[in-house]
Amino acid sequence: MLAQLFRFKGGVKPQTNKAISVQQPIGQAPLPARLFVPLHQSIGGAPNPLVQAGDTVRKGQLIGGADAWVSAAVHAPTSGRVLAVEPHVAAHPSGLPTLCVVIEPDGRDEWIERRPVDHRSLAPERVRELLRDAGVVGLGGAAFPSHAKLTPARAVAMEHLVINGAECEPFMTCDDVLMRERADEIVRGIAIFRELLSAREVLIGIEDNKPAAIAAMQEAVLRLAPDYRVVAVPTLYPAGGAKQLIRVLTGKEVPASRRSTELGVQCFNVATVYTAYRALTHGEPVLSRIVTLTGNVEQPRNWEVSLGTPMREVVALARPRADSSSFLMGGPMMGFEIPDLDAPVVKATNCIIAGSPGLFPPPPPEMPCIRCGACAEVCPHELQPFELYWFARARNFGKTQEYYIFDCIECGCCSYVCPSHIPLVQYFRFAKSEIWAREREKQAADAAKERFELRNARAEREQAEKAERLARAASARTSEKKAPPEAAPAADHPPAAAGEAATTASEAEAAKKAAIAAAIERARLQRESAQPRNTERLSAGQQREIAAVEARRAARSTADTTAMSATTGTAATTDPAGAAVAPAGSQRDE
Amino acid sequence: MSWSTPPYLLAEVSVRRVMLQVLLALLPGIAAYVWLIGPAIILQLTIATLAALLAEALLLRLRGRPLLLFLTDGSAIVTAWLVALAFPPLSPWWLTVVGVLFAIVVAKHLYGGLGQNPFNPAMIAFAACIVSFPALMSQWPALGLRLSVVEQFEIIAGLAPRVDAMTGATPLDALKTALKLGDGVVDVPTLLATQEVFGNFAGRGWEWVSAGYLLGGLWLWQRRIITWQAPLAFVCGLSLPATVLWAWNPQQFADPLFHLFSGGSLLGAFFIVTDPVSGSTTFRGKLIFGFFAGAIAYVIRVFGGYPDGVAFAVLLMNLCVPLIDMYTQPPIFGMKKPE
Numbered sequence: 001m002l003a004q005l006f007r008f009k010g011g012v013k014p015q016t017n018k019a020i021s022v023q024q025p026i027g028q029a030p031l032p033a034r035l036f037v038p039l040h041q042s043i044g045g046a047p048n049p050l051v052q053a054g055d056t057v058r059k060g061q062l063i064g065g066a067d068a069w070v071s072a073a074v075h076a077p078t079s080g081r082v083l084a085v086e087p088h089v090a091a092h093p094s095g096l097p098t099l100c101v102v103i104e105p106d107g108r109d110e111w112i113e114r115r116p117v118d119h120r121s122l123a124p125e126r127v128r129e130l131l132r133d134a135g136v137v138g139l140g141g142a143a144f145p146s147h148a149k150l151t152p153a154r155a156v157a158m159e160h161l162v163i164n165g166a167e168c169e170p171f172m173t174c175d176d177v178l179m180r181e182r183a184d185e186i187v188r189g190i191a192i193f194r195e196l197l198s199a200r201e202v203l204i205g206i207e208d209n210k211p212a213a214i215a216a217m218q219e220a221v222l223r224l225a226p227d228y229r230v231v232a233v234p235t236l237y238p239a240g241g242a243k244q245l246i247r248v249l250t251g252k253e254v255p256a257s258r259r260s261t262e263l264g265v266q267c268f269n270v271a272t273v274y275t276a277y278r279a280l281t282h283g284e285p286v287l288s289r290i291v292t293l294t295g296n297v298e299q300p301r302n303w304e305v306s307l308g309t310p311m312r313e314v315v316a317l318a319r320p321r322a323d324s325s326s327f328l329m330g331g332p333m334m335g336f337e338i339p340d341l342d343a344p345v346v347k348a349t350n351c352i353i354a355g356s357p358g359l360f361p362p363p364p365p366e367m368p369c370i371r372c373g374a375c376a377e378v379c380p381h382e383l384q385p386f387e388l389y390w391f392a393r394a395r396n397f398g399k400t401q402e403y404y405i406f407d408c409i410e411c412g413c414c415s416y417v418c419p420s421h422i423p424l425v426q427y428f429r430f431a432k433s434e435i436w437a438r439e440r441e442k443q444a445a446d447a448a449k450e451r452f453e454l455r456n457a458r459a460e461r462e463q464a465e466k467a468e469r470l471a472r473a474a475s476a477r478t479s480e481k482k483a484p485p486e487a488a489p490a491a492d493h494p495p496a497a498a499g500e501a502a503t504t505a506s507e508a509e510a511a512k513k514a515a516i517a518a519a520i521e522r523a524r525l526q527r528e529s530a531q532p533r534n535t536e537r538l539s540a541g542q543q544r545e546i547a548a549v550e551a552r553r554a555a556r557s558t559a560d561t562t563a564m565s566a567t568t569g570t571a572a573t574t575d576p577a578g579a580a581v582a583p584a585g586s587q588r589d590e
Numbered sequence: 591m592s593w594s595t596p597p598y599l600l601a602e603v604s605v606r607r608v609m610l611q612v613l614l615a616l617l618p619g620i621a622a623y624v625w626l627i628g629p630a631i632i633l634q635l636t637i638a639t640l641a642a643l644l645a646e647a648l649l650l651r652l653r654g655r656p657l658l659l660f661l662t663d664g665s666a667i668v669t670a671w672l673v674a675l676a677f678p679p680l681s682p683w684w685l686t687v688v689g690v691l692f693a694i695v696v697a698k699h700l701y702g703g704l705g706q707n708p709f710n711p712a713m714i715a716f717a718a719c720i721v722s723f724p725a726l727m728s729q730w731p732a733l734g735l736r737l738s739v740v741e742q743f744e745i746i747a748g749l750a751p752r753v754d755a756m757t758g759a760t761p762l763d764a765l766k767t768a769l770k771l772g773d774g775v776v777d778v779p780t781l782l783a784t785q786e787v788f789g790n791f792a793g794r795g796w797e798w799v800s801a802g803y804l805l806g807g808l809w810l811w812q813r814r815i816i817t818w819q820a821p822l823a824f825v826c827g828l829s830l831p832a833t834v835l836w837a838w839n840p841q842q843f844a845d846p847l848f849h850l851f852s853g854g855s856l857l858g859a860f861f862i863v864t865d866p867v868s869g870s871t872t873f874r875g876k877l878i879f880g881f882f883a884g885a886i887a888y889v890i891r892v893f894g895g896y897p898d899g900v901a902f903a904v905l906l907m908n909l910c911v912p913l914i915d916m917y918t919q920p921p922i923f924g925m926k927k928p929e
Binding site: 008009012014015170243247253254255256258326328332333334335336337355360362363364365367368369370371372373374376380381382383384386387403404407412415416417418419420421423425426 | 594595596597598599600601603604605607608656659660663665703704705706817866867871872915919920921922923924925926
């Protein structure tokens with residue numbers, strides 16, 4: 001199968017060190033004494049706990065419901081008893097705690113009732129919901145909820161579905177062994193995604209240093225879906241980055257500012273596709289994942305590990321050597337040092353590497369940048385990392401954005417080749433987080449400013465309205481002298497009269513006042529239509545009485561408020577009928 | 591637990607390695623130099639290196655920077671060697687020292703040390719000295735001058751009197767002076783054919799020193815220490831006006847090959863305009879920077895008052911680097927015009 005391949009610029013070729021961990025098939029990791037299942041394992045909203053201490057749960061039972069559209073559910077990895085729902089150290093470089101459901105397995109591993117579905121018989125919308133509720137997220141490491149990526153763009157036809165089996169991080173082999181051992185299920189999973197996206201073509205990209213995986217996938221494709229293309233891509237870090245793989249396979253470049261679907265392409269990891277297949281066709285939510293245990297260990301191997309298993313117990317399976325000084329989660333290029341091995345394995349835990357000073361020597365001392373441009377040469381997004389570094393150091397964050405800091409995928413190629421050993425990625429993360437923090441501050445300040453201005457505007461408006469009412473009250477009094485109070489309907493139309501009076505009173509302000517009066521009248525009519533009035537259906541005598549009372553009150557309050565000090569009675573004068581039921585303050589609601 | 595950050599793998603590269611390779615790349619040129627005029631240049635390189643390291647150490651001390659780390663990064667030695675190679679080989683020792691001090695103290699550390707200098711330190715040294723000591727900076731060893739190691743040492747150390755007969759003009763200078771004096775009577779082809787100072791295609795002997803620089807430069811390019819844009823653009827910038835004027839009036843203008851292999855052309859092309867700190871960093875920027883450095887060098891050496899123009903040309907272009915870089919930022923991934 002010959003395919004035209006494209007190149008992405010840059011990239012580096014670190015030692016892959018993959019062979020050591022693929023000597024044995026995937027092992028089934030034993031269940032630990034306690035599982036610490038974090039509720040927040042994906043990008044997006046944190047699921048809320050649906051269980052509490054003392055509950056018994058069964059394998060696959062929902063314990064955390066998806067919180068928003070971009071969020072994914074979390075399930076009990078085995079049957080047992082919930083001991084607590086409490087914060088526990090997270091699989092995160094910060095080592096901060098996160099809310100976990102602590103489960104004591106009962107050893108029976110009893111499933112809930114599994115409901116396999118045929119995705120073809122369901123509406124795509126329903127399938128996406130099922131995937132979300134099965135906790136299907138990107139297992140390449142980003143843990144982005146997959147269902148949220150499965151909506152095609154309306155305007156653009158989906159040309160390519162790219163399946164990512166490149167696995168470019170050194171040491172990592174979890175996708176490799178998955179493809180070798182479970183190719184059929186991956187190919188069946190691809191079919192689901194392809195139908196959801198109505199993708200024209202399926203391209204499965206695998207780095208050419210994994211011939212066994214390529215062969216297994218090709219064999220499965222040939223049997224199950226001969227029109228898919230399995231493509232061996234050159235081994236070049238970061239070829240497994242979604243954007244890089246899309247570039248290599250389709251020639252399309254997805255900038256940070258756009259979604260890949262807008263360019264008619266979408267990309268999923270092989271393990272993600274596999275879990276989607278298990279979720280729909282077998283009704284099994286995501287309860288475990290394959291984790292590569294490698295590095296400075298006696299027995300490097302891939303294990304299928306229940307989510308929530310403390311890393312300490314997982315690491316023990318590989319028997320780390322005595323001089324292991326640190327443990328990385330993820331690959332050596334983009335992973336992080338695990339601050340505490342009590343942290344549980346989560347959906348994003350693709351690899352745990354035992355490190356030693358020999359394997360990952362401490363970086364030599366940082367030197368000044370000599371602008372050699374080696375970083376720019378290897379940047380897969382064709383940025384100028386040394387310029388970004390310069391600006392980030394100078395805290396010139398505006399400039400970092402001009403030089404596209406948010407297109408940086410933090411792949412680490414620049415740091416890898418820097419002869420001055422500058423931790424460039426850290427500078428970029430720093431700049432990004434500062435920019436985000438400032439955005440948040442600015443938004444908060446803007447919101448406060450807006451609130452303040454709105455309040456001022458409201459106060460001004462109320463003041464103007466008050467003045468207007470006073471003016472109208474005064475003119476109402478004059479018009480009363482012209483039109484006797486017996487004219488009962490006049491009580492319903494004082495604003496109109498006031499408008500006329502104003503016109504005669506001042507030519508200059510006439511138009512403005514008329515507009516205001518009209519607006520107030522409209523508002524009044526609106527309110528009248530909404531509110532019952534106790535002055536309706538009164539006898540003519542009663543109405544006359546009311547009108548007389550109002551006229552007196554108006555006269556008095558005008559006298560009172562000539563100094564514009566009191567608010568009492570103003571509402572009554574402007575709107576005598578409404579005032580009978582609505583206090584002056586109610587005007588605020590308009 | 592030590593604070594550590596990804597990536598945990600680093601390529602085996604360092605500033606020291608880069609500088610060491612630049613020094614290695616200078617060796618072919620130096621070898622030709624020794625063959626041409628004897629070991630005087632080795633002495634000059636030694637003086638320059640010692641002066642540079644001393645100045646570097648002193649300045650690092652004053653600035654409170656880690657001494658060993660920066661002293662061993664090799665950058666001061668590269669600067670020292672470039673100064674020594676740009677200066678006349680029989681210069682008195684103090685002239686070399688003054689040049690090196692100017693490069694290390696003023697051009698480098700006063701601007702903030704390694705990586706911070708806007709101007710090429712070696713070229714600053716050359717410019718400062720040719721302005722301050724024009725006579726000394728124009729005295730190149732006369733051709734056929736065969737001095738013993740001791741005699742060369744004595745001249746450089748100032749123990750022996752400087753005799754005018756020992757020194758002469760560079761081929762570039764000789765040509766310019768002869769053309770000026772001849773005032774239309776003599777022509778270039780005759781001069782090149784008759785005067786002893788001219789060799790096969792440029793200055794006698796000097797052409798091979800230049801060839802040595804070319805060899806070292808190509809090796810640096812092959813090792814990916816330098817990129818091709820600035821050197822090639824420099825060569826083009828120098829050759830283009832040379833070719834045009836030579837084609838227009840071969841009697842008064844030397845051919846481009848002569849210019850390429852004379853003076854500091856190839857040293858400049860591969861070791862000066864490729865300096866990453868003071869040069870342009872973008873693809874198009876390097877082309878612009880190199881081209882104009884070459885063209886200005888030609889204008890100065892042919893029409894200006896100095897025997898060679900590479901130093902001033904490079905310094906002028908150093909001035910323009912921030913502007914050039916700003917306007918030549920390449921489009922990034924996903925933002926290019928459709929192919």
